[in-house]
Amino acid sequence: MNRKIVIVTGMSGSGKSTAAKTLEDVGFFCVDNLPVDLLPKLLELADSTGGEIARLALIIDLRQREFFPRYSSIMKSLELAGVSLDVLFLDSRDDVLVRRYSQTRRQHPLAPRGNLLDGINKERKELQEIRERSDWIIDTSDMTVHQLRDEIRKIFNSYRSDYLKVVVMSFGFGKGVPVESDMVLDVRFLPNPFFVEELKAKDGRDPSVANWLLGHEVTRKFLDKFEELLTFLLPLYIREGKQYFTISIGCTGGFHRSVLVAEHIAQLLVRNDYTRVEVKHRELGT
Incomplete structure (x- = not known):
């Protein structure tokens, strides 16, 4: 080789x-x-x-x-x-x-x-x-x-010295904020699928939960604005020499809203060739 x-x-x-x-x-x-x-x-x-x-x-x-x-x-x-x-x-x-x-x-x-x-x-x-x-x-x-x-x-x-490894992690505030966090985002303001009987037992990776959350305008607007913020911030972190960045996204239990947002943000970041992305869901054990 x-x-x-x-x-x-x-x-x-x-x-x-x-x-x-x-x-x-x-x-x-x-x-x-x-x-x-x-x-x-x-x-x-x-x-x-x-x-x-x-x-x-x-x-x-x-x-x-x-x-x-x-x-x-x-x-x-x-x-x-x-x-x-x-x-x-x-x-x-x-x-x-x-x-x-x-x-x-x-x-x-x-x-x-x-x-x-x-x-x-x-x-x-x-x-x-x-x-x-x-x-x-x-x-x-x-x-x-x-x-x-x-x-x-x-x-x-x-x-590729311009690579930035980004870890996007969902979590539940009830079990504490991940200590490795560089950025913590509280998404408990989003509509909660937990109170919808047919969605309660599912998590944010399930298409029915994702469709329900994305069906609310506040969710879509939030994701657009957060993507805009990350597009601005990440190149600045790279310029300063940062190699690893952990974004922790929390909701009440860490099963629905934070999971959906983490998955969605990770998909957006994958499209940027200056980042390597890993998704973790702490409360789901993945």
Whole structure:
């Protein structure tokens, strides 16, 4: 199978942790400082997942110093195995790295007891070859964490970094509001099928319940307005880097109105190619 490996490396303090988190968000399986000799075993394990792990990101710094002298031979062996290998190199100016280390009070890996600038200079020399062969170089000196994340997303936009996983959950207020909720909607103002004898024992997925509820103008108007709100909001959440969003829709018992609304909203969202949608009905156990 086609496999994508991205090597994330660069100067210590330049933002590799942020890069790793962003790559995870866009669908990469990230491994931090895997020993080079274990890479074939990792690829073997990835193949055994049946395609679940198609894109790997390896975060490599000077803790894996044996990688850099062997970079050329490793790259050739991966290409022969049908693996596509790209290198993302993060860099920053010396003065910025010094400031970041001072703020975090961390020790540079090449200057545990010595001068910080000496350690930075040694690291630059050791990383020079892989920097020259990198596919992308990002200077993070003047970037915020959000700007770095956005830049990485632009580079890897073919992996659908604009996806948002939306969970639409129905529930009954009598059993409490779901703690994982990002948005809570109370639909107890809608007409209640519970008081219609032939609908009482059914739930909101039943066509007769759905038709009865949608036969009321207030239900149709509400769904139209809620769809308009979500169409406005979800792209804004995506732009801010949100990857998961749970919409909890509640009614009295969690069997009729909330279930119908959750199903209807989920169907609307499925038509948006920037969202992946999952429907849950807490009180129905599904």
